Amino acid sequence: MFSGGIKPPRVARLLGVTRKSACEWHRAWLKNGKAALVSKGAAGTGCKLTDEQLTRLEAYLDEGALAHGWNDQRWTAARVTVLIAERLHVSYTERGVAYLLKRLGRSFQVPAHRAVRRDDEQVADWERRVWPALKAPGRPGTPGSSSPTSPARA
Structure with a gap:
């Protein structure tokens, strides 16, 4: 653009x-050209982290948070930050860990596995017996109206 005569504001x-x-680009271009x-x-x-440290991380x-002293399997950014500091002796911020995990194709927000103490039979029983009672009712079968004088409100 500069070589075509276009001024920096444009x-x-x-x-x-x-x-x-x-x-700044224009000044650099004038001084040293396109390079x-x-x-x-x-x-x-x-x-x-080195490649070896990434492999260890x-x-x-994969071992899970329980194996490293936490009371559940959730890997939060804060926990991974502590893990890296204690096991690999490298300092990261939580935001830096979030970027690192994303680059590795992982998420610190969602557990990778089911809860350790999950009982699928109890969950199915709850869904069958309790959930229908808690579920909000659907729309009424008759049309409604927001008008205070509507016969539908009677």
Whole structure:
């Protein structure tokens, strides 16, 4: 765009960036040409864990939270943060752990397995006997009206 004579403010509008960014790009382009505008890659630091540590983390997560001292099988971001700090001696924030787990194809919000003490027979019995009584009734069989003078309200 710059080589085509388009000014930085117009470049900013066309690309949906700030004028400041477009002006910085223009200065870099004037100084070092097109090579100055090549992407330097994603911002931020790379993964703090080595490949071996990632493999060990996956194994720890597969063992379940119970195996690592918690009282249920849920892996929360806070728990995984503690696990990484204690077992791998690497410091992560909870948000960093969330990104790491997403990159590994895992979710810290939903348990991967059923509850350890789940009794499927009791669940089925509850669904058969209790749930119908708790379930909200459906729409009435007759049409209704919001009018206070409607005969449907009588």
